[in-house]
Amino acid sequence: MKKKLTAVVILVMLISLAFGNDSYYKLKPSYMTVNGVSNTGLVVGNEEYAGPFMFWNPETDEVTNIGGLAAGDGVGGMARFSADGNYLSGSAMTELPVDTAWQKEELSQYNYIFTSITFPWDGDIGFAAGQSSTYQGNGIVLTTYNGGENWFPVWEDTQNRGIESMCFLDEYTGYVCGWNGYFAQTTDGGSTWNTIDPTGGQSVYYWSSVHFKDENNGVIGGILDDGIAVYYTSNGGHSWSLATGLSGAPAAIGYAGGDTYYLTTGTGKIQKSTNNGQSWTEVYSLPMGVFLGMDFLNPDTGYVVGEGSIYHTTDGGATWQAQSVGPDPIWQDVYYLDEQNIVLCGTPDMIYESTDGGTTWQWANEATFNGDPGLYSIARSGTKLLISGSGGTFYHRSTVDSEIVSEMARYNVQTGEWTTLGNLGYCLDGNYSSGWSISADGGTVGGNAWKGGWYAHAVAWNADEGFMDLGTLYPDDNASTRAEAISGDGSIIVGYQDFNGPWKAAVWRKNPAGGYYPNVHLLFDPLGDPNDEENQLAMATAISSNGVWIGGQGDYVTNGQPWIWSEDTGVVLLGTIDDLEGTVTGINHDGSVVVGFFGGLPWIPRVPFIWTQANGIQNLNEYATQTLGVDMAGTTIETPMDLSENGLFVVGMAFDPNFGEWGGEQRAFRLQLGETSTPQDTIVPAASSLSSVYPNPFSSEAKIEYKLNEASQVKLSIYNQRGQLVKQLVSEGKNAGTHTVSWDGRDAKGRKVSSGIYFARLTSDQQISQKKLIYMAQ
Template identity: 25%
Template sequence: MKKILQIVFVLVFISVSTVLNAQVKLVQQSLPLISDVSLLTNTFGYGVSGSYVLRTFDGGVSWDTVANVNGVTFRRILSIDQSNLYAGGEKGRFARSTDAGASWTVTFLPDTTHSVYSIKFTSLSQGNVLTSSTTAAMVVKTTDAGTTWATTLNHTTGDLEDMDFFDANRGVAVGGGVGKMDFYYTVDGNTWTLAPRPTIPSGVTYTRIDVRAVQFVNTNLVYAVGWGSTVGMQPSILCKSTNGGASWTYLEQLPENRVYDNLWGVYFKDENNGVAIGGASRGTILLRTSNGGVTWGPVRIPCGASLDIIYGNGDYLFVGGGDNMFMKSTNFGDSWELITNIPGSSLYTIHFPDKNTGYAAGYDGVLIKTTDRGLTWKGSYVSTGFTCTNVWGIYFLDANTGYSASTYGMVAKTTDGGVTWTKSIPDTISTSTVYYGVYFINSNLGFAVGKLANNQDMIAKTTDAGITWSKKVNLAAGSWRGVHFFDDQKGIVVGEKLKAVYTRDGGTTWTLSTFTTLPPGYTTPNLRDITFIDENTAFAAGDSLVVKTTDGGATWNYINIPELKVGLTGISYKKYANGNNGTLFSAGMKTGSTRIAGFYHSEDMGNTWVNNVAGIDLATTIGDVSSTEEQTAYVCASSSTIYSNIPIVSVEDEAGISSSYYLGQNYPNPFNPATTIKYHLAKSGTVELKVFDLLGREVHSLIMGEKPVGTHEVRFDGSQFASGVYLYRLSAGEFVQTKKLMLIK
């Protein structure tokens, strides 16, 4: 009886205190922005991020901080071997390490104005560095490991974007711009010659012809790739030289094989087999050739980021770039694995179809999913064939079946919990065609809303689970942003310029709404989201306002929320499972020089509102909010961040862990200034318990030494640390486990 009473108490505590907690950051992007990577093997290598030098032992899944080189913003890194490293950054900074990155000597290149674009060394002492801007570039050479430099190429009429050397003498540097395609080559490592521009086929027109990446395959064979654009259908540039860069051939592709996007990297494993990477106006681009570049074909890679990092070792490919993520292929691109758990993206939309399962999506088609109420998340992409665009709206009927609304007018569908996606409404080539919101009433009936073109709104309806759609266009000469239905008859759509329409016949007809009691200056604010409370009552949120209807959307009244200064981008409401009235949640952000967060809730049906932003990092930008029947709210934001008011509790059953290793969740969490961590050892031995920041840097050692078998507790005092999320890791023999804790001051 005692245990039953304890359980009831915990459940009651959670239900009444949910909206009162400080917001907890449940997840954020796994990695910082890594601008360059230099792998020595498939598993070991180095990277740079800002002033930090990083190292990986597991092929880029995780990265340790090796050094923080103050005063340098790194852009490129080259590892000659495990000990000898070179790195370059902005304003001509050049750094060298001979002790595996532990210490660095920083010097200045002759060009102290521009940034380092490429570093190529053919031995420990001899190498070349390319610095560039949009208007000028320079190649400098060293024969004494960077102690002194000599300028070998001074290009004053544009940029150069990449460089490669086959040996100490043979090199190529490439670049270009508007009306320029520059190929320089050297055969002695000291003097450079500008090669003739290859002939562009008739009928192919370019607004610019930059060359972005180059690779030597052997003494004579060189490949280069570059500019492409969907604007004007400009094919991606592919070029080849068979004489060390002295002359070049433009590799024209058949129309069915052409892609129209920037290519940023190239890798050939032999003379005939190569890949080029880039993107991503409509998704990641990966081209592959097996006949020496005569023909190239697009290869599907389930990703939406623009890729500019590539490492190859035979059939093994490692790529990265946008979204702070990396992918790998062990079969030369036939299949791909996302090795970064949470790619970094601005999340625009979030939806929890039940209390355990949630999805959030956004820029570049990034999708993150939880199945345990937000405690753990896994990343992927809303990728359909060769298309992976920004996702603005997402809705799931249950844990497995869901729809996304995207740029280029695409609606996609999944029936396996986001593992695979198919096009329900195919994408267009128009950047002005966008679906912003999607909502399904049942397995067959659903709506998607957005714009067909600027000032030309559209509502799409399906009655057969997305197989076919009918559209109503230009009801309000604007752009629809949010849609919600109370049942299969009553629905409301809201959008920009203070426009809304409502239906009472399942979307057969729509009627424009009327807005009243708006204060001065609120003539055309944008409405971003909508939620029903009951069949007649609904709330809509937008640019620094909330409005309410009590007649199913026919008329709307302004709700006065004191000190509301943020643009609200999401609003959500769910009743309790027992039918009792729930809590209204709305969230948004004021950006600019003074950033203000908003995470509002109302427990009296919108009469009074409380803004509870404790725990929200103002550096992140809020996108949307979704709530569950337990009145748990989840807010998505930039950097793939999810905040929630979910209580973080820790109740350990020691009887269940007495024969195993265990690391408990710290309690309390969040905490200020101290918290307790409990752990259990199955046998005595050496134990380490350390605290790290999110970059992987150790900030505190709690335990290091021998401990006996049994359950132990240790207190962590965070008085000397800044607010934020930290990691704590227990290592005991072969047992290693890491968990998160949150300090809020």
């Protein structure tokens, strides 16, 4: 019922827009971040960060919640309309099944024994530490920002300071300890480490374990050259004291809650401290035993594991019950998911799990077991469990069998429903993929999907072929791509290709056999080096629905000028305002109207522009007030976000000194352009263009016509398909107007060229135009 009502409301809004009043400039009374606008002037955006999408009818100021998920909190995307207003691109939530089996991977570049893994607060940021060999190896600390999908080194040792234990209080503050007396603290996430000496100058063989319960209270234990010791601090490590009551060499120290710690030894002893590690009491001894790892739900309930041993207490260590698992490996660590779900790991390569509080155990990684490596430490990151081991081995599995995530989606205005469209199998921050664009016919949606840690691929969807990975030109570099805009019939997709840092224009064209051809760059000089970064146009951001004109962002290649490009003209620079870098944000259906903005730095106000054939580039505020006669109500347009496909409406964000709780905030606007921006049949570049070549094909002589809007230095040359200069026809200053030059099919030495395809290239005032000629020798 709710969906039907929503559809009815939207239809009413569309009707009112079609027959609304004549006011050209509308401001939304309350805040909205604008995404797009339909051909009837209906605006879509979001009123909340990462909130649902909303329709705004500027004629009535009616707002309708249509659901979906706008950008924010790891979700990307943009809501854009199809030409008939029946479909939108965007992102929406969906529930997907998750594989809960253990997955094994090896970090071949880090062939270390990772003895410890931790994720502060069970978050996405975590650390893994270890050593290159069991005794006296070099140490290493890795970090991850995405739950262990990717790891990066923050500390690599060359002085035989292998790491045995690690404890992080948060993503910045942590401690590591290990061989040759190495004990250090970081307060910047591992970038720098400061060594600590709790002993006051004694020689230490190795530190075996460290644990801090908070920023002040911590315990460290190990073997000194002259004996065993545990030290404790109550002031964040500024001073340390020697603990009492130790009955064996510490193997591991664990915090159980309150002021209670437990300690295991390699000689089968379990000790307990109830005063933050100051004194220790032996609570259990297993003759000839070896105890290693531990985990506690609370001071009373926990597990201690070791060589073939699993012991459980529920009374604060007063009694311990041995539990049988089956095999007798060296159990290195144990982890409570909750009171009933417990995980064990050990050597060799064994993971066992219990779902009934330890009564029974199941071999969880039997499918991947091969007797190697050793597994040492267990940690949790969100809904994921991770285990670190030797040989750079890491296991991981999901703790849930389904998850609510966001995906690229299409909205049907008639039914009021979002349909999620797919993903590439990788999730980051709860997001698999995001929709950024839609074709005018509504049949193709484009965007990007996470492909791996911190990189994504451009993707597209249509009903016939489903979800498609558009790929990247640089897969070995994990270089990202994204689909920003789509032609009317879905045959051309434009966006960006990450290239050595800068985002460069990318164009995907439909392959008749299915899918899309690999993307290609757009070149400033079409005959120049296609691999030269300084010849590649920056990110493409828009395309006319007829597929002829592509627009994009200015950068060092175009001296900051925004640009449009077509096969016939090559790049057309649109000009500049205030010497700022410009970005195209919208092109109408035939490329005769272009909008965008200059600037982008937070402290520099953006300057909006409109470009038309008749007037070239203009400040959109001046166009609105001087050409359209609009009363701006004290506001200043700063960021046009979209231009309707028919070229009648511009929407975006305007600055209002009186808007918001404190004044001086952005607010949504819609500007109706009126008759002066009615689409033109053709478009003429601002400075120069190759108008025509006739006859074409030709066998004796071709006349090449070009137009100049102002006097300038001109070069007009003929090139072959290999980009080699055949003949220069013009190289001189020319007055404004129409000019004609002939080419008789001969090269610079007067020789007839062979039949084939050639290119006439016109260069004038930093603009390059090009047309194809076909020569047929007699």
